[in-house]
Amino acid sequence: MMHVPPQAADARAKTGIPVLDERLRGGFPRPSTLLLFSDKPTEKRLFGENFAVQGVKAGDTSLYVDFFRAPQLARGELKRFGTIDPSKLVFVDATSSQLLLPSQEKYRISDIGSLTNIREAIVSAIEATAPSRIIVDSMEFLMDRFDKDDVLRLWHELIEAARANRAVICFLFINWTLLEEDLAQIRSMSDFVVEFQSSVRGGIVRNSMRISEMAENGIRTNWIPYAFKDLIGLTVYFPRILVTGPFNAGKSTVVRALAEKAISIDRMGTTVAFDYGNVNITGIEAEIFGTPGQERFEFIFKIFAREVSGVLLVIDATRPEELPRAKQMLDLVGPRIPYVVLANKSDLVGALSTEDIAHRMGLPSDVPVIPTVATESKGVRDALLLLAEMIIGVR
Incomplete structure (x- = not known):
């Protein structure tokens, strides 16, 4: 029996x-x-x-x-x-x-x-x-x-x-x-x-x-x-996650907060080529690339924007004047790529609320805006997990 x-x-x-x-x-x-x-x-x-x-x-x-x-x-x-x-x-x-x-x-x-x-x-x-x-x-x-x-x-x-x-x-x-x-x-x-x-x-x-x-x-x-x-076994693997945003928004800090080991090519403390890191959290592995935010390096941005799985758009929540540049960078990536907006430096005086940022940028209602403090790794991991869910299509 x-x-x-x-x-x-x-x-x-x-x-x-x-x-x-x-x-x-x-x-x-x-x-x-x-x-x-x-x-x-x-x-x-x-x-x-x-x-x-x-x-x-x-x-x-x-x-x-x-x-x-x-x-x-x-x-x-x-x-x-x-x-x-x-x-x-x-x-x-x-x-x-x-x-x-x-x-x-x-x-x-x-x-x-x-x-x-x-x-x-x-x-x-x-x-x-x-x-x-x-x-x-x-x-x-x-x-x-x-x-x-x-x-x-x-x-x-x-x-x-x-x-x-x-x-x-x-x-x-x-x-x-x-x-x-x-x-x-x-x-x-x-x-x-x-x-x-x-x-x-x-x-x-x-x-x-x-x-x-x-x-x-x-x-x-x-x-x-x-x-x-x-x-270990099978992991979800994203071969290219783009971390981008305007100048001095904290992109390199975000990459370092996510990756155990990260490299950055910089001059005088400012990224002039790219940041790179490998991320492995809760069954998700990703190769993340951070691009410089200055317009003169836009050709580098366009190279890394090819065939990306998703985008983490980092903005300085205390600098509303940079929001048009951030929106421009999203337009360069294309409309079909999932993205999450990181409202970085949200702990500082004068930081915009996530609702205000979404309104000023004219973001669709389903685009997450996550308050982050990259220097303390706050909110950064949550943003990546949200992006992973959007790419997979389970959110």
């Missing part, structure tokens, strides 16, 4: 990426079905691995069904996530029978040519281990070898087995041959679809994902850039 562990009604499975988990109200609900989908090979396996490992780190059991890698190979690759309890990460061996080799795993598919045997092996492992997370890597392996309708039937049966155990089940899938109507059916069986894409810019591969909840009025995100960090 299947053992189902007691669960709170609002139990959630965290992704390990705080800004996403917050938007997901603590993680993906249990039970639920995730489709990790792309049209071509990408890093969606990394998301599945990260999701499984995060479950183990939380003290839960994760079950991994891998049709492409031997369990010992997969375990070796998962060491990059750091030390985990091996007893909590259970594999269903789906490769030994393909290679006509004996299996060392407790749970294994003995006949890879039989969907019935595949189903029985996976369901038996679910019932015996009661995992909170199940990863099936990857369904195109089955679509390439069996009748489509039979595979879709198995897909549905695995969903039912996961739901009976109150588990989150993730199906990795690359579409090689299915028609749109078939994809629509697969999406309809899923509670969430996580899509992946890769692009190459300047010789650098950039990966991104977006999450869509299939329920009406469900959660939707923009394309979210991400990266992998050894021993």
